[in-house]
Amino acid sequence: MAIDTNNFVDKLISQGYTHLxxxxxxxxxxxxxxxxxxxxxxxxxxxxxxxxxxVAAGLKMADQNPIVIxxxxxxxxxxxxxxxxxxxxxxxxPMLVSWRDYREGxxxxxxxxxxxxxxxxxxxYGYEYLILDxxxxxxxxxxxxxxxxxxxxxxxxxxxxxxxxxxxxHKLDLSAYTPRSEFLKSxxxxxxxxxxxxxxxxxxxxxxxxxxMPDTNNFYMAGNMGGALSLGLGTSMAGKKVIVxxxxxxxxxxxxxxxxxGRYKDKVDLTYILFxxxxxxxxxxxxxxxxxxxxxxxARNSNIDTIDKVIDNVDIFSKTINDIKNxxxxxxxxxxxxxxxxxxxxxxxxxxxxxxx
Numbered sequence: 001m002a003i004d005t006n007n008f009v010d011k012l013i014s015q016g017y018t019h020l021x022x023x024x025x026x027x028x029x030x031x032x033x034x035x036x037x038x039x040x041x042x043x044x045x046x047x048x049x050x051x052x053x054x055v056a057a058g059l060k061m062a063d064q065n066p067i068v069i070x071x072x073x074x075x076x077x078x079x080x081x082x083x084x085x086x087x088x089x090x091x092x093x094p095m096l097v098s099w100r101d102y103r104e105g106x107x108x109x110x111x112x113x114x115x116x117x118x119x120x121x122x123x124x125y126g127y128e129y130l131i132l133d134x135x136x137x138x139x140x141x142x143x144x145x146x147x148x149x150x151x152x153x154x155x156x157x158x159x160x161x162x163x164x165x166x167x168x169x170h171k172l173d174l175s176a177y178t179p180r181s182e183f184l185k186s187x188x189x190x191x192x193x194x195x196x197x198x199x200x201x202x203x204x205x206x207x208x209x210x211x212x213m214p215d216t217n218n219f220y221m222a223g224n225m226g227g228a229l230s231l232g233l234g235t236s237m238a239g240k241k242v243i244v245x246x247x248x249x250x251x252x253x254x255x256x257x258x259x260x261x262g263r264y265k266d267k268v269d270l271t272y273i274l275f276x277x278x279x280x281x282x283x284x285x286x287x288x289x290x291x292x293x294x295x296x297x298x299a300r301n302s303n304i305d306t307i308d309k310v311i312d313n314v315d316i317f318s319k320t321i322n323d324i325k326n327x328x329x330x331x332x333x334x335x336x337x338x339x340x341x342x343x344x345x346x347x348x349x350x351x352x353x354x355x356x357x
Contacts, residue, residue: 009041017065056093061091073114096155097156105348187213189318197242200218200220233264247275268328296309307331
């Protein structure tokens, strides 16, 4: 069975819960969609789990009633906030953490450790845990209330919530934009059998690189969202020519990577391509709600050389790449793109490498 998601959200509202602070997860996509659809509770999309935890703490300390939702790998990003703010100051609110499983041989290797060790991590933070009831909305609401007032974290299993689609006004229409696959094919053509290392951020970016860039030297980063640029910086500092393929949600998660990279502007050969499709595609397709962000200005002010216009045309993209491919330093390109159909994950033997060619 699964909880009736809309009823569950209505009951959360009747219990006085006011905000849902979220970094999206596919296990929680239905409750996220239900909250986005409901104007009686505020959806707060957050750049990282650490941000979600801190925002929720501020809300609770100001007499609001927030709930945090993240996935199991994301609770590690919350560790400092949990152990150095929530615990010592006695701030409590419900934290729903999806408990991702792992099957031997799966290429989603970022979930392997916490598939069994998540309870140990929760205990190390000084918390207990319970598993959100999948059969009874009332029992689940009572569990949320318990977590609101105690040091207990609520773990979320797959298929806990019934299916909820976003209302039409919340759905993205990117049909006017060229799918990311066409830009990736251009990279494949321009860098076929070259020594350039491509690093793909976690999620659909890496999956699509596997499908559409078969002739390039690729590293598919299965987890560590927000860390692709920093990984690329370290690799380029070691003397390799690197191109990082990132996304709009990934861009904001750990922006310190930008400011750190800018410090080494003249010492490396590194290009960061931001593919902006406005969405969390791999976790339900919700809007990232980042229309207020000028990605190019942020990169420029981090001391990175930028292409000063957003690119949405493959021919212009190809020309731009060829113009800068032999220029040293750190370069940034922002590409506006549409969505592709779901592509397969790279297999384990392709993903799990620890040395770059």
